[in-house]
Amino acid sequence: xxxxxxxxxxxxxxxxxxxxxxxxxxxxxxxxxxxxxxxxxxxxxxxxxxxxxxxxxxxxxxxxxxxxxxxxxxxxxxxxxxxxxxxxxxxxxxxxxxxxxxxxxxxxx
Amino acid sequence: xxxxxxxxxxxxxxxxxxxxxxxxxxxxxxxxxxxxxxxxxxxxxxxxxxxxxxxxxxxxxxxxxxxxxxxxxxxxxxxxxxxxxxxxxxxxxxxxxxxxxxxxxxxxxxxxxxxxxx
Numbered sequence: 001x002x003x004x005x006x007x008x009x010x011x012x013x014x015x016x017x018x019x020x021x022x023x024x025x026x027x028x029x030x031x032x033x034x035x036x037x038x039x040x041x042x043x044x045x046x047x048x049x050x051x052x053x054x055x056x057x058x059x060x061x062x063x064x065x066x067x068x069x070x071x072x073x074x075x076x077x078x079x080x081x082x083x084x085x086x087x088x089x090x091x092x093x094x095x096x097x098x099x100x101x102x103x104x105x106x107x108x109x
Numbered sequence: 110x111x112x113x114x115x116x117x118x119x120x121x122x123x124x125x126x127x128x129x130x131x132x133x134x135x136x137x138x139x140x141x142x143x144x145x146x147x148x149x150x151x152x153x154x155x156x157x158x159x160x161x162x163x164x165x166x167x168x169x170x171x172x173x174x175x176x177x178x179x180x181x182x183x184x185x186x187x188x189x190x191x192x193x194x195x196x197x198x199x200x201x202x203x204x205x206x207x208x209x210x211x212x213x214x215x216x217x218x219x220x221x222x223x224x225x226x227x
Contacts, residue, residue, distance in 0.1 A: 032213040043113075043200050043218030044152070051213070089152065093212040096165065099152040 002027040004092050006100025014108055019080050021103045023090035024072040030092040033073050035064060038087045038102075047088075048075070080107045113219035115201050121225045127189040130222045133182055134203030140211040143176055143186050144200040146221070152200075158184065159211060191226045198223050 003026040013019050023033075031052040036044035050057045050064045050073065057064050061080075066073040073092075077084055085107045090100040114133040122128055134141045143155040156166040158178045169176070173192070178184040188195055198221045206214035 034215070036218075041220075043202075043221050045218065046215050049215065095212065097154060097212050097216075101151050 002030060002092050002094065002096065002098040004090060004098045004100045006090050006103060008103060009101065010104045010106075012106045012108065013080050015080060015082060017080055019075075019077045019084070019105055019107075021075045021088055021090070021105070022072060023074070023092070023100050024070075025092040025098075026071065027092065027094060028068075028071060030094045032093045033064070033066060034091050034093075035075050036089045036091070036099075038089065040086075044089055077105075080105075082107050082109050113201055113203055113217055115199075115219040115222050117222060118220065119223050119225075121227065122191055123227050124192055125190045126226075127187065128191045128195075128224060128226075130186040130199050130201075130224070132184045132186070132201030132219060134184070134201070135217055136182070138203035138205050138217075139181070140204045140206055140214070141178060141184050142202040142204075142216060143184070144202065144218075146198045146200060147196075155186070157211070159207070191224075193226045196224055196226050 006023045034049040037047045038044040048062050048064050050066050061078045063076040087102045087104050089102050091097050116131045139160050141158045146152050155168045156176045157164050161178045176186045200218050200221045202216040202218045204214040204216045
């Protein structure tokens with residue numbers, strides 16, 4: 001089955017800096033890669049996703065890049081704000097959905 | 110739309126007791142997922158229904174766990190008997206799509222049920 005590794009496990013940045021979270025996957029047939037944000041006491045919420053036929057996708061301060069050859073994808077958050085503090089999960093899917101272990105992002109004001 | 114609704118939000122029970130978690134998916138969604146989240150194992154898919162039919166239950170830990178979806182607007186996850194190692198946050202999520210495409214559709218998560226088994 002699919003195996004997803006996510007790094008780093010924790011990330012602390014200063015407000016206004018950029019944050020990058022990376023994930024690698026094992027199944028080359030995986031074709032959909034969502035990113036979820038989970039705030040304390042809440043369920044994960046989709047923030048951006050990318051499909052295997054696209055290399056990059058951007059939505060305001062958030063972008064995701066996909067390198068199918070290397071089997072890795074990354075989440076980029078620019079101009080970070082304190083409200084970006086949360087746990088972020090990547091996932092890779094084909095016939096199932098496997099989540100990374102999560103990255104706890106802290107944005108210091 | 111109210112989103113995915115789960116109840117109860119918190120449950121504390123004693124080992125050996127039966128626990129029933131409930132979920133109401135988003136109206137119009139035909140896929141429903143139950144997940145378990147722990148610090149040790151992260152987010153794990155337990156079971157997934159499409160059009161009220163269980164499609165993949167390979168993640169269900171053991172026979173103590175069972176899930177049902179009697180209609181398109183309601184699902185239950187039951188643990189009987191419960192054990193301390195079942196303590197976790199249980200999420201329900203729903204999405205649109207067929208049984209083949211559903212994993213490529215956005216999943217909307219509920220707020221979760223925090224279960225503590227003493």
